[in-house]
Amino acid sequence: MIWILVKTGYGYLFRIPRKKWLWYSILTILVVVFQISFNVQTAKHVQSTAEGWAVLIGYSGTNFAELGIYITLFFLTPLMEELIYRGLLQHAFFKHSRFGLDLLLPSILFALPHFSSLPSLLDIFVFATSGIIFASLTRYTKSIYPSYAVHVINNIVATLPFLLTFLHRIFG
Numbered sequence: 001m002i003w004i005l006v007k008t009g010y011g012y013l014f015r016i017p018r019k020k021w022l023w024y025s026i027l028t029i030l031v032v033v034f035q036i037s038f039n040v041q042t043a044k045h046v047q048s049t050a051e052g053w054a055v056l057i058g059y060s061g062t063n064f065a066e067l068g069i070y071i072t073l074f075f076l077t078p079l080m081e082e083l084i085y086r087g088l089l090q091h092a093f094f095k096h097s098r099f100g101l102d103l104l105l106p107s108i109l110f111a112l113p114h115f116s117s118l119p120s121l122l123d124i125f126v127f128a129t130s131g132i133i134f135a136s137l138t139r140y141t142k143s144i145y146p147s148y149a150v151h152v153i154n155n156i157v158a159t160l161p162f163l164l165t166f167l168h169r170i171f172g
Contacts, residue, residue: 005083066166074152094106107130
């Protein structure tokens, strides 16, 4: 997918700007703080949070499988989601759209796979808002790295109780 984006003229998404790297780093940290506070406020109202925790609880006790889930959840899934929704959909398909559709449509599509059952409008709103935050960061910085960093940190913070329990079980 990276190859396709680079070959079709969207290679700029994989560059770190040299002149504005400090500003983009500060902006990324601010977005992380905003994203985490948003998630803390909405987590108790979202159905998929309980579903995701049930999956992690089901795998707890099998250290190898659980480690694989954490690696996938923290690094691989955010990478694929950022490549698909921010790279491919936002920049390749909706780049020249009007009325912010380059932010809105990929963000709604980003929200849908986060549910194993029929989501409520609040569930879709919460995940679409996260998608809009990631998409806005990608649009502003013209790089996929800041939104990927926020996404990784978001996933780590969202599963922190399980990660700490896992680390305690392994090392404690």
